[in-house]
Amino acid sequence: MFPAPYVAIYPTSCQVEFYIGIIRAMAIEAKLSHTAAIILQALDAGFVYGFSVMETTGLPSGTVYPALRRLERVSLIRSYWESQAVADAAQRPPRKYYRITRAGQATLAASQKRYPLLNRLFPVPVQENA
């Protein structure tokens, strides 16, 4: 099926995961919807948790959260929980933050070419949006 030299080099499980991530990212790049691109742009602009993305984009919760999960599933973003101590200090529940990955940055750049108005949506990067 494949030339022998290519078949003989077995990738490690980490490499396989890495390649799968790239392939998924490539696949999603072509299919990234306008909504998903806006959400990705919002995350890049510093709106890093679900409700802030909702507020900024004006999209309903039923769109934003599944989109965030889909983007995370295809490794364009990663999520992590804020520590309890930080949340207690701010007197609020801990937030689940989302961060764009390297593949996500590449996909966003491709989407910005596809949707030229995208990077005008949130011109001023926000560091922390409470």
Added chain:
Amino acid sequence: MLRALHLAIIQTAALLVPASERAEWLTEWRAELWYVNRRATAFCLGAFCDAFWMNRNTPAPPTRRWFSFESPLKCVMFLAALAALSTLLTTVLPGEPETTTSRSSYLDFSLAFALLGYFFGLLVAASPIAPLRLGKYPVNRYAPAVSVRLLRWVFLVVKMALVVLIAQCGALALASIPPLAGWSMLLGQILGFRWALKDQRERCPVCLRLLSSPTRIGDPSQSFLGWYGTELVCTHGHGVLYVPGDSMSWYEVQQWQYLDPTWNNLLS
């Protein structure tokens, strides 16, 4: 009051989320609700969309089954044990004298030929319900030897023969219940054939083990230019099975692709 209603909506939606993800999902939605000042009900109703998404897209955890049909030997042994048990029950069960006679005569060796004819007749009769085609298994340089390919058919025939026996004996056990007597044999055999064919389609043609890791590929709405369906793989690296989502003129039945032996180490 409204707060309790909103939490109840989220709790209800959480029932759709797979158990393994539910706790984290609930924590996130409760935390996010804390920030909502207006249109909180609409926000909470959005949880159903998210829960549906989670329900559809979270892979199911491996379930521990009390008996696994993965190995062909285990499958045949289980069917043989079931057939032996049902035969024993049929001969031991008390009943009318003439029924007992018919039961014992039914198992006579002379009737085996009649059963065989019946078997093939039903095979044809069952075809509209369970299509007979097992799929396309191309013979190329990675295909196994003829003896291995023949073993696959032997396995299918043994499975069907055992299913016939189980259905016959089951029907005899139900013979005392008038409404079920007439239909149980036919129904049992059709369902048995259907299961045997379905099971055969889900097995690797080389090692006869059940295929694993079903993965959905493509999108039904984009089937015009792209393939969509399910991909299954043999855990021993013998090949990949492509099952079309919809039967199309150019992809009517499932197709098997043999992999060269170098994949064995990678997949197993």
